[in-house]
Amino acid sequence: MATLQSKLPASLVSRWFLAIAAGLLLCGAAHGQTKNSCLDCHSVLTDNLGVTEEKFSHDIHAQRGLTCASCHGGDANSDDPEVAMGKKAGFKGKITRAQIPQLCGSCHSDPAFMRKYNPSLRTDQLSQYHTSIHGKRLATGDTKVAVCVDCHSVHDIRPPSDQQSTVNPVNIPATCSRCHSDAERMKEYKIPTNQFAEYKKSVHHEALTVRGDLSAPTCVTCHGNHGATPPGASSVAAVCSTCHVFQAQLFDASPHKAAFASAGLPGCVTCHSNHGILHPTDALIGTDDKSVCGQCHTEGDPGFIAANSIRDHLAQLSAAIDRSDQILSKAERSGMEVSQARLDLVQARDTLTKARVTIHSANVARVQQDIQPGLVAAEKDYEAGKEALKERNYRRYGLGLSLIAIGIVLAGLKMYLKQIESGQDSQAT
Amino acid sequence: MGFFRKLRDWLDDRFGWNELLAPLRKKTVPVHRLSHWYFLGGITLFLFVIQVLTGILLLLYYRPGANEAFESVQHIMTRVKFGWLIRSIHSWSANLMVFTAFAHMFSVAFLKSYRKPRELTWLSGMILLFLVLGFGFSGYLLPWNTLAFFATKVGTEITGQVPIIGRPLMIFLRGGEEVTGATLTRFFGFHVAVLPGLATLLIGLHILLVQRFGISVPPKLEAEWLAKPPALREMKFFPNFALRELMAWYVALGVLGALAAIFPWDLGVKADPFVSAPAGIKPEWYFLFMFQTLKVIPSKVFFIDGEVLGVLAFGVAGAVWLLLPFIDTGRARRWVNALAVVALTYIVGMTIYGHFAK
Numbered sequence: 001m002a003t004l005q006s007k008l009p010a011s012l013v014s015r016w017f018l019a020i021a022a023g024l025l026l027c028g029a030a031h032g033q034t035k036n037s038c039l040d041c042h043s044v045l046t047d048n049l050g051v052t053e054e055k056f057s058h059d060i061h062a063q064r065g066l067t068c069a070s071c072h073g074g075d076a077n078s079d080d081p082e083v084a085m086g087k088k089a090g091f092k093g094k095i096t097r098a099q100i101p102q103l104c105g106s107c108h109s110d111p112a113f114m115r116k117y118n119p120s121l122r123t124d125q126l127s128q129y130h131t132s133i134h135g136k137r138l139a140t141g142d143t144k145v146a147v148c149v150d151c152h153s154v155h156d157i158r159p160p161s162d163q164q165s166t167v168n169p170v171n172i173p174a175t176c177s178r179c180h181s182d183a184e185r186m187k188e189y190k191i192p193t194n195q196f197a198e199y200k201k202s203v204h205h206e207a208l209t210v211r212g213d214l215s216a217p218t219c220v221t222c223h224g225n226h227g228a229t230p231p232g233a234s235s236v237a238a239v240c241s242t243c244h245v246f247q248a249q250l251f252d253a254s255p256h257k258a259a260f261a262s263a264g265l266p267g268c269v270t271c272h273s274n275h276g277i278l279h280p281t282d283a284l285i286g287t288d289d290k291s292v293c294g295q296c297h298t299e300g301d302p303g304f305i306a307a308n309s310i311r312d313h314l315a316q317l318s319a320a321i322d323r324s325d326q327i328l329s330k331a332e333r334s335g336m337e338v339s340q341a342r343l344d345l346v347q348a349r350d351t352l353t354k355a356r357v358t359i360h361s362a363n364v365a366r367v368q369q370d371i372q373p374g375l376v377a378a379e380k381d382y383e384a385g386k387e388a389l390k391e392r393n394y395r396r397y398g399l400g401l402s403l404i405a406i407g408i409v410l411a412g413l414k415m416y417l418k419q420i421e422s423g424q425d426s427q428a429t
Numbered sequence: 430m431g432f433f434r435k436l437r438d439w440l441d442d443r444f445g446w447n448e449l450l451a452p453l454r455k456k457t458v459p460v461h462r463l464s465h466w467y468f469l470g471g472i473t474l475f476l477f478v479i480q481v482l483t484g485i486l487l488l489l490y491y492r493p494g495a496n497e498a499f500e501s502v503q504h505i506m507t508r509v510k511f512g513w514l515i516r517s518i519h520s521w522s523a524n525l526m527v528f529t530a531f532a533h534m535f536s537v538a539f540l541k542s543y544r545k546p547r548e549l550t551w552l553s554g555m556i557l558l559f560l561v562l563g564f565g566f567s568g569y570l571l572p573w574n575t576l577a578f579f580a581t582k583v584g585t586e587i588t589g590q591v592p593i594i595g596r597p598l599m600i601f602l603r604g605g606e607e608v609t610g611a612t613l614t615r616f617f618g619f620h621v622a623v624l625p626g627l628a629t630l631l632i633g634l635h636i637l638l639v640q641r642f643g644i645s646v647p648p649k650l651e652a653e654w655l656a657k658p659p660a661l662r663e664m665k666f667f668p669n670f671a672l673r674e675l676m677a678w679y680v681a682l683g684v685l686g687a688l689a690a691i692f693p694w695d696l697g698v699k700a701d702p703f704v705s706a707p708a709g710i711k712p713e714w715y716f717l718f719m720f721q722t723l724k725v726i727p728s729k730v731f732f733i734d735g736e737v738l739g740v741l742a743f744g745v746a747g748a749v750w751l752l753l754p755f756i757d758t759g760r761a762r763r764w765v766n767a768l769a770v771v772a773l774t775y776i777v778g779m780t781i782y783g784h785f786a787k
Contacts, residue, residue: 335693337506337513395514399690406683413676420668 035077037084038068051155058156058164064117071095071103098138100147101129128227135227144185146228151175167225170208172218173199195219198276206279217243240268250360282318285359286311309364313371317352320378321345327385334392341384348377452640456666459646463540467644469533471674472681474632476526479685480564483519484621491571493617495610498573499699506696517689523565525685527715530561531776538753538769542645548754550638553631555751560628562715567620569713573613574697579706581616582608584716587723590736591744609702709787718776719743721783746772 042051056062061070069076074091078084085091095103105126107113114123125148129135134145149157151167158165166175177196179185186193199205199219207216222239223230241248251257251267260267271284271292286307287294293307324345331338351374358370440446458467490509492501505512534554537543543551570581585608589599604611646654654661664670712720722743726735749756750772757765 335691335695337503337693337696339503339696340507395690399686402686403683406679406686410676410679413672413679417669417672420672424665424669 036062036067036069037076037079038072038074040079041081042068055156058158060157060159097143097147098141100149101126101135101138104148105129125226128224132224132226132228133230146179150179151225169214169216169218172220173205173208176219195275198273202275202277203279204277244268246357247360250358254360254362256362280356282311282314282356285314303362306362306364310359310362310367313364313367314352314355314359317348317355317371317374317378320375320382321348321352324348324378324381324385327382327389331385331388331392334389336388336392338384338388341381341388344377344384345381348374348381350374351377453667454665456640456643457663458644458666458670459650460662460664461646461650463647466536466540467670468674468677469529469536470639472677473526473529473533474636475678475681476522476529477628477632479522479682480519480526481625483515483522484625486515487519488621493571493614495573495613495700498571498613499696502572503696506693513693514689517692517694518685520694521688521692522685523568524714525681527561527565530558531715534558535769535773539766540645540647541757541765543754544645544648544757545754547638547642547645550635550642551754552751553635553638557628557631557635560624560631564620564624564628565713565715567616567624570608570613570616571620572696573700575700575704575707576697576710578608578700578702579710580712581612582706583710583720584712585612587719587736587740590734590740592737592741595740607702711783714780714784717783718779721779721786724783724786 036056039051039053039056042049043053044050051068067076068074069089072092072095073089074086075084075089078089083089085093108121109123109126111123114121129148130139134147137145138147153166158168160167160169162168163170165171173196180191181193181196183193204217207213208218220228221242238248247268257267260270272280283290284292287297287299287304291307291311293303297303297307324341328338328341328345351370355367355370355374358367361367437446441448458464487505490501490505490512492498502516505516507513509515537551537554566581566584570577585599585602588602589595591598600606602612602615603609604615711717719739723736723739726739728735730738749768753765
């Protein structure tokens, strides 16, 4: 029986063979082993060894062609469990918690390897992890601390951009809280467990979840992610200043900087707290019960006087803006066009925002300097509102007079008609 | 009085003025319990004149163009002496004119004033109503605010649903694929040149026809008066009816002034083509019944696209209504009143529904 090979020219057969072999080699080199026989069995197991194909299909590693053997060793191409999980094939079996960071780091710390998949991905996670409180404790043999899979999940590791990823910005607080809100787990570390509950009340949480602002700070923004460590008292201001630049600059130049340092008080959190940072209001400044200045300053000291003065200035501008807003709203409800005054009022509000930042300088003169243009703008807008209402009244008086004039003409026409028609009737009769 | 008499004599001497006015002196208007409906046409004419006068004044300051239109209207409303009054009267009288034009049309339909020999009067009136709607649609865009921008976008999109000619017509109206500054200048041209020219010609024809055929009497009354001539009651057009019409115009002027002073027409927010349409955007009230109908029609009715079906249905209904004088003959006569009642109820009902629907 003639074979296909015998029917084709020898040179053509050898060329085909070489091309197919080269293609197979290239595929193997690009993606490693493409077959994943492990799932044939593990997908039907229901205990800790079970990993469904559906779950693994969401894993970024599976999507990039890696298989179980990439981490666990063995031969994923073999259908024989003895061979696939044999020593000869380099099978590692279950990876202990202590081994996990090193195992993940074997690829993620290799820039040349990672470049093939994601050139922009950092490769310092393992070295950062070693500096973190988690890494340091793991090195001492505490395997209860967080390792890579505790945050990133295992067998369905999704990229942070995936909304279902445990390390997506929106999910990070809940991920950290899985351990840090567990009082039993945290008992031996003697650290509080109310951070997540506090954070949920904060302005940052609101920005993240209500306004959908993915740049809003989560746990890792302040504590770091792979190098997670509580910022010390001395570095709190530096952490906050990564976003609140102007407030930090003003604070650094203020008398509070040295005073806080000498008292061992961490900068920002002394007044604003840490995890449960509420939206700051003008009530924070001043010396009454709701304010924070009164916690250190006592009646008669210069800081006490300055705090009250700054509060008064802010209240003055706030009241001026409210007054203008009310009169402009009244004019608008009357149908008057006051859009230009409305625009100017936005500038007055901007001035108030600026002054609220300037209070971090604890300098009354500077706050007053910022308030002044806002007061002028608010007064101008109030006058514009008054003018609009005056114009409205003028229009209504004008309307009243016009309607009287129209009424007189109508009455005159009616009388004239009556006169004509009575004449016509008498002519007809 | 001496001056006016001399002027009349001067005109009579040259143009035969008295001879020209003679038909007016002889002209009479029937008097019956429905006579007050006769004022609606005159009031619509008065509002059109107000539109022309205030429109000319607005033209002194209005600048067409996407970068200037809104600011120029804002300038008119805030800086120009009595600019707010002129613009508010222009906008309010436009809306009142649409209302009185519709009311006039339905009064003519119910009084059956379109019957022979007044078929052309009806036709010219109907075309005038379409022109009035065209005035409203084109003028609405001119302040270039958000509501106007998106209403025009939706309105021209609906035009695009008309089979075969729809898309070219939409591109012609928009001056391109999208509503842009080109649409604004185009609409401005229609609003201040094309439509006024056509409307003036048609109004002239309409009034001429009304003068030629006189004022119609409802059929029942006409039969009664023919059977019993002494029962006929009428008044002289001039000065009796004309003075009453003048009084109606004064009332309309008072209403316009009050609306403009108490509810100055809103300016809105400048249109931004790059933002998404505000939620619940709706056209002007006089297009609401059509808009709401298109909204409630399912997206597919059998194999036909719902919107296309709606547009076609309105086209057919409009054509039937336009040809009413030619349909209202023989057996069909009894159905015409029912048709008018259905049309009026549908328009009012869908407008109210559209107003409250989300």
